[in-house]
Amino acid sequence: MLRILLINDTAKKVGRLKSALTEAGFEVIDESGLVIDLPKRVEAVRPDVILIDTESPSRDVMEQVVLVTRDQPRPIVMFTDEHDPGVMRQAIKSGVSAYIVEGIYAQRLQPILDVAMARFESDQDLRAQLHARDQQLAERKRIETAKGLLMKMKSCNEEEAYTLMRRQAMSRQQKLIQVAEQIIAMSELLG
C-alpha cells in the first residue's frame, strides 16, 4: 500500500483530492496545508509519494518542491488548475514527477501514480550517475593537484609522486584521495 502525504494548498478546508483518493482505496497517512519545511515533514512521516493539490503553484510551493528533491527525494505529483505552460515547465524543473491539470477522477489516480513513480526512479538513476561522475572528476582533479605539489616538494617525477602517495595511503589503510587531501591541506598550511 502506498503511503501518501497530501499537501492541500487550496482555499478549501477539505481538498477535492482526499475524497478521490479514499474512493480509489488509497491511504492518506498525513494531510496538511502548505508547510514551511516540507523536507522535515517528509522525513517525519516517510511517505512513498507526495501529492500536492494547488489552484496555482506559487513560488513558495516550487521552493518546497526543490528542497524535497534535494534533501528527501520522493515522487511528487501536482494537481492544479494552472494551464500556463511556463508554470508547468517551472514545476517539472523543480522536481515534480507528474503535473496534472484539472479533473481529478478516482479511476485515473492509479495510472497517474504509476507513471510518476517510474519517472521518479529513472530521474533518480540519472541523478546518481551524474553525481558519481562529478564526484569522480572532482577527486581526480584533487589527486592531480596533490601529485603536482608533491613533485615540486620532492623534486620527483610523476610516477614517483604517485608511488609515494599510494604507499603512504596504503600504510595508513586509506584511499589515495584521502592522502591527496592531506597533502593539499599541509601545503596550504605551509603556504
Added chain:
Amino acid sequence: MTDSLNSPLAWINGSDAPELNSIDVGFMALTDSASLIVAATQGFAQPYGLNINLRRQPSWSALRDKLVNQELHAAHSLYGLIYAAQLGIGGPATDMAVLMGLNQNGQSINLSSALKNESVVTPEALELRTHQSETKLTFAQTLPTGNHAMWLYYWLASQGIHPLQDVDSVVVPPAQMVDHLQAQRIDGFCVGEPWGARAVSQNLGFTLATSQTIWPDHPEKVLGCSREFVQQYPNTARALVMAVLDASRFIEQSLDNRRSTAQMLSGADYVNAPVEDIEARLLGEYSDGLGNHWQDHHALSFHRKGQVNMPYLSDGMWFMTQFRRWGLLREDPDYLAVARQVQQLALYRQAAEALDISVPSDAMRSSQLIDGKVWDGSDPAGYARSFTLHALADCAPVAADH
C-alpha cells in the same frame, strides 16, 4: 542498476569509455584479493572514469549467488566457482566469464595442533593415521566446487588418501577456518592466506603443504563476472581489467610496495587480520609451525610481467577435469569449447597490450604436478580418467552446498 542512459550514448559516439561510471565488485577477506583492493582504493580505475565499489562477502556461496544474479558486476572469484556456475553444478547453469587471472600460488593445507601432538606431521604419518584409525578426520575447504576442495583432494590423493572415502569434508568460509580449528570442529583445512599463517601464529595448527607444492604457479583467483556483463559492458570490463593489471604491476614493483599492500589489507574493511599474519607469506617468507622456515620460490604472485594474469584456456580446463574426476560432472563436457567461451582472451589481450604487458601467444601452458603428471590441456578427457584415486560417475556424487 543505474546505467540505462549511458551505454547507448557511448556506442553512438563510437567511444571506448566505460559504459558505467561506477561498479560493485565483490571480494573475500583473503590476501590474494590485494590487486583488486589496491586498484579500487589507490586511484587505478579513475583514469578510465571508473569507480570500483568494493563489497566484501561473507562466503564464497554468497559471492557466487550475487555474481550470478548480477547484484555484483564482477568479483574476486575462484576458478572452480566460475566453472561450476557455468556448468550448473550446485546451482542453475549461468554463462560466466573469466576476465583475467588475479594471482597464482599462496594457499595451504594446515592441520591441527592435536595432530601435531600425535606426531602426525608428515604426509606419510597422515596417510597411516587415516588408514589405521577408526575415526575419520574432518577437513574443511571453502566451497564444494572451489579451488580449495580441488587442491585438498588432489594433494590427499597424491598421498594415497581418498578424499571422498577416507576423510570427511566440510565447507567453512575462509575467515572462519581458524575459529573452527580452535573449536576442534575440524582437524585440518585448505584455504587461502592469511588464514594458514594465522593458525600457525596462534599455535593452533601447522602448515603441512602449500598449494604451490601441488602445482608450482598454479592458477588461483580470477576476476570473474557473468557473460552478460562482459557482453553488455565491454568497455567497462576492459577498463576494470586495465585498472587491476596496473595495480598488480604496482604491488610487485618494489618490496616497499608489497609491504604497504600488506598494511592496507590488514584494515578492518579488507582482510581484517594482523599485518604480521599477512605480510610474511605475501613476501614469500614461510614458517610452518614445525620449526621450518624458508623463502618460497613459488609464493603468492600477482603479476610477474603478466604471466600470472593471462587467462590460459588450459587453466580453466583443468578445473573441469577435476570436477569430472571427483564425480561432480557425470559426463565429459566439451572442455575446450567451454573454456573458449569462459576465458575472455580477446578482451584480456586488448587490455594488456594497451598497458605494454606482453601476452603469451599460446593459450595453453604445460605444468608438472605433485604426482608427476603433466597437464598441458591436450587431452582433458583422458587426463580426467587417468588417476588411480577418483570418483568417476559410477560412484555417488559429492554432497552439494549446505
